[in-house]
Amino acid sequence: MDSGQRKRPNDTPWTSAGFVRSTLWLLPFLSLLLLLTAVLEQKPRTQVPLVVISLDGFRHDYIEIVKQRFGHISLPNFDRLMREGVRAMRCINVFPTSTLPNHQTLVTGLYPQHHGVTANTMFDERLPGHVFSMLNDTSLSEDPWLDGWPEPIWRTAQRHGILTGSMLWPITDRPVDGDVPFQRMSRFKYNAPGELHYPNKRRVDDVIGWLTSNHYKLGLVLVYFSDIDIMGHFFGPHSVQVSIAGIYNIYKNGDQFYYLNYSL
Numbered sequence: 001m002d003s004g005q006r007k008r009p010n011d012t013p014w015t016s017a018g019f020v021r022s023t024l025w026l027l028p029f030l031s032l033l034l035l036l037t038a039v040l041e042q043k044p045r046t047q048v049p050l051v052v053i054s055l056d057g058f059r060h061d062y063i064e065i066v067k068q069r070f071g072h073i074s075l076p077n078f079d080r081l082m083r084e085g086v087r088a089m090r091c092i093n094v095f096p097t098s099t100l101p102n103h104q105t106l107v108t109g110l111y112p113q114h115h116g117v118t119a120n121t122m123f124d125e126r127l128p129g130h131v132f133s134m135l136n137d138t139s140l141s142e143d144p145w146l147d148g149w150p151e152p153i154w155r156t157a158q159r160h161g162i163l164t165g166s167m168l169w170p171i172t173d174r175p176v177d178g179d180v181p182f183q184r185m186s187r188f189k190y191n192a193p194g195e196l197h198y199p200n201k202r203r204v205d206d207v208i209g210w211l212t213s214n215h216y217k218l219g220l221v222l223v224y225f226s227d228i229d230i231m232g233h234f235f236g237p238h239s240v241q242v243s244i245a246g247i248y249n250i251y252k253n254g255d256q257f258y259y260l261n262y263s264l
């Protein structure tokens with residue numbers, strides 16, 4: 001018989017009382033672990049914003065047209081974008097190939113018959129006597145003509161807590177379910193006459209200000225430029241005005257992309 005005092009069965013760590021006594025010392029460490037996890041979850045996440053830039057009316061072959069006239073190194077920033085990214089030689093627009101339907105397709109992923117924007121100027125049988133036109137931003141922004149249609153991506157993002165911005169992007173002055181982009185430059189300012197006209201340099205400056213703010217973080221910014229589209233409508237796609245005044249001067253001498261990229 002063993003001369004030492006044997007441990008009673010109810011003192012083993014596998015009994016209820018023994019298990020509690022043997023694990024009580026873990027509670028402070030578990031509490032510390034839970035506290036640390038909560039703190040880490042509250043730490044702001046690093047979020048790289050998505051910036052979507054639309055050059056309205058910019059044909060797939062405009063870069064080659066300019067290079068034929070001014071040399072193969074005449075558009076260095078486009079070359080850099082193509083070298084460091086991906087370039088598609090052409091794309092298939094949605095029909096009709098107009099500004100409003102295609103820009104709404106970009107932010108919904110839907111064809112015009114499914115997102116409700118079917119032309120630059122439209123009528124709605126539900127609202128007789130009303131004309132909705134990109135030449136009249138009030139008509140696009142105040143009437144309920146898009147109520148009930150699928151929401152754009154900026155609205156989806158903000159419903160999930162991601163703040164967005166819109167720099168003159170079409171149809172972003174109109175609230176969707178009472179919501180508009182967190183930062184927004186209204187197209188009313190763009191269409192205003194005289195000194196209120198909104199030059200490209202200022203557009204880029206404002207976008208940079210949004211993206212570098214210490215007070216909020218944007219996850220998505222939509223940026224719209226229309227210079228090339230306007231010149232193409234007035235003078236034709238192969239005109240000198242489009243090549244020189246439009247593409248070459250704005251995107252070579254102006255260096256809009258370089259300025260935006262290296263200011264962030």
